[in-house]
Amino acid sequence: MLLANFILPTPSPISPRVDLKILKVMPNEFNESREIYESALVEMNVDADFTPLFTFNTHSIFVSLIVEYETPTHTRNQIALWSFIIRNRTSAILQLHQEINTFNDITPSFRGVNGTYMMEWDIIPRLGVLQHGRVHQADALFTFPKLHMVWNLVNMCLIKWNQHFT
Numbered sequence: 188m189l190l191a192n193f194i195l196p197t198p199s200p201i202s203p204r205v206d207l208k209i210l211k212v213m214p215n216e217f218n219e220s221r222e223i224y225e226s227a228l229v230e231m232n233v234d235a236d237f238t239p240l241f242t243f244n245t246h247s248i249f250v251s252l253i254v255e256y257e258t259p260t261h262t263r264n265q266i267a268l269w270s271f272i273i274r275n276r277t278s279a280i281l282q283l284h285q286e287i288n289t290f291n292d293i294t295p296s297f298r299g300v301n302g303t304y305m306m307e308w309d310i311i312p313r314l315g316v317l318q319h320g321r322v323h324q325a326d327a328l329f330t331f332p333k334l335h336m337v338w339n340l341v342n343m344c345l346i347k348w349n350q351h352f353t
Contacts, residue, residue, distance in 0.1 A: 203235030203281075203322055205252060207268075207304045210286070212297050225297050229287045231269060233306075237279040240310055240320075248273040249309045250281070256302030268304070303328050 210228040237248055251270040258264060268287060273279050303323070310318040 201235065201237060201239055201320070201322075203233065203237075203306050205235075205304065205306050205322075205324065206232040207252070207254070224291060226291050227297060229268065231283075231285050231287060233269075233281050233283050235281045235306070237273055237281070237308070238276050240308070241276040241279060244312045244315060246311045246313045247275075248279070249311060251307050252304060253307055254302055254304045256300050258300055301328065 208230045210230050212225050212227050214225060231252065233252070235250075237250070240248055249270065249272055252268045254266045254268050256264050269285070271281070273281075305321055305323040307319070307321045310320070312318070
């Protein structure tokens with residue numbers, strides 16, 4: 188079975204389709220420095236068929252949606268926005284629509300940040316070598332919308348109020 192990993196052809200390539208849209212940026216909770224960090228509300232649509240990757244030696248497939256962007260303080264940021272384990276061929280067709288509200292960054296603001304997203308997967312064999320795949324779509328670029336001016340004013344007032352009472 189171990190030799191079969193090297194002798195048999197690799198699984199057929201797949202082309203999953205992912206659409207990611209940043210709906211809005213909103214204020215999040217305070218952190219240790221008493222600043223309000225921004226959080227992004229993200230809408231994700233996935234349409235993917237992973238059945239060609241299942242062979243006699245496939246135990247499971249770990250799939251994740253990775254968001255990558257650059258900020259003025261960090262040259263490469265990666266977030267695993269979503270992940271899923273496909274355990275068998277019958278659950279290998281993914282069609283989902285989901286809103287995710289947990290997109291946070293190490294810096295307080297997403298303003299002026301451009302990013303890209305990609306789908307990655309690891310084929311976990313019953314025996315043998317782990318295989319990795321990645322699809323980076325040409326239209327996978329996005330820009331974070333600016334936080335609404337009212338929230339900027341609220342943010343400044345909360346920080347001043349918090350500094351006054353601490």
